[in-house]
Amino acid sequence: MNERHDDLQEIIDAALREMAAEEGDGFDPQACNLAEFCRRTGLTRSRARTVRAHGFRALPHGNSGRRAAPGVLAGHTGLVDDLLRKGVTNSQVIFERLLGQGYAGGLTTVKTYIAAHRDLVPAKRRQAAPQGCRGQRFRTAPGEAYQMDWGFVAVERPGGERARIACFAMVCHHCGGAHVEFFPNARQENLLIGMLHAFSALGVPATVLTDNMKSVVVRRDADGRPVWQADYAEFMGVVGFRTRLCRPRHPYTKGKVERLVRFVKGNFLAGRSLTPSTGRPPSGAPSREAAGGARRHASRCASTRRRARRTPGRSRSRPRSSGTCARAGRSPSTAS
Secondary structure (H helix, E strand, O other): OOOOOOOHHHHHHHHHHHHHHHHOOOOOHHHOOHHHHHHHHOOOHHHHHHHHHOOOOOOOOOOOOOOOOOOOOOOOHHHHHHHHHOOOOOHHHHHHHHHHOOOOOOHHHHHHHHHHOHHHOOOOOOOOOOOOOOOOOOOOOOOOEEEEEEEEEEEEOOOOOEEEEEEEEEEEOOOOOEEEEEEOOOOHHHHHHHHHHHHHHHOOOOEEEEOOOOOOEEEEOOOOOEEEOHHHHHHHHHHOOEEEEOOOOOHHHHHHHHHHHHHHHHHHOOOOOOOOOOOOOOOOOOOHHHHHHOOOOOOOOOOHHHHHHHOOOOOOOOOOOOOOOOHHHOOOOOOO
């Protein structure tokens, strides 16, 4: 093989043409400045001497095209490949099998071949009985559970001032009815105010699911039971509901309210500003009923008072149907 498959020869020829154009008719390639030639071609000095000795022809490497002599494993690689495909990677076991076939090499050669052909070894798989679908949808009855959380959003006030406010969100796990309210911060007094407003709009549930916020739970005792914050524990007893805590650092437990907070941040507040000194949305923003109604499921667990307002001429003392949230119909004032 007397030819190369790169552009080294073109680079050499171009460098010689440039040097000949600069020096004129008396240019002799064999007497050219070797340092200048190296600068133009990027070759090392020893490589440039070799090229000059060959008449400035870029010849292929002397070992180009030669094949390595067959190794001592030649004729035995089929057995090794079959053992590797069966998951046998013990070099001593393979070496003993090869000796039975007349192998005359050593153990190191076998180890080197195994290391270079690890791709033939099948992946380890654990046999297990089919378990079916391991996902289970969590369902609750009407008025059984609400989800509650805080979200923090950056808003722009009418004067162009940027502010960071707290967004209180509560959602019914059964029907998706939502309550959203904004506060200057997430202190406990604002939490209790937001919960009272949410209970007035949605009713009082049996359980409120929330995360481990300090305004709700102080710590956990030695047995893992929550130690409630004193004011929040008294609030639970007065209103008449229980609180269930999520697992720490696991927001998917209360995914409905997490999605509601994301809706408020990305959709509800987009392009709007809040009125100073109040956390209510400005005029022109959709009301709580309209904003939550677009996210509700077909079955609505509304209280009797709200359903009576939607149906003219209907008595407020009429019993609820089975499709409404019976417990959520209670108001905080009548809760025991």
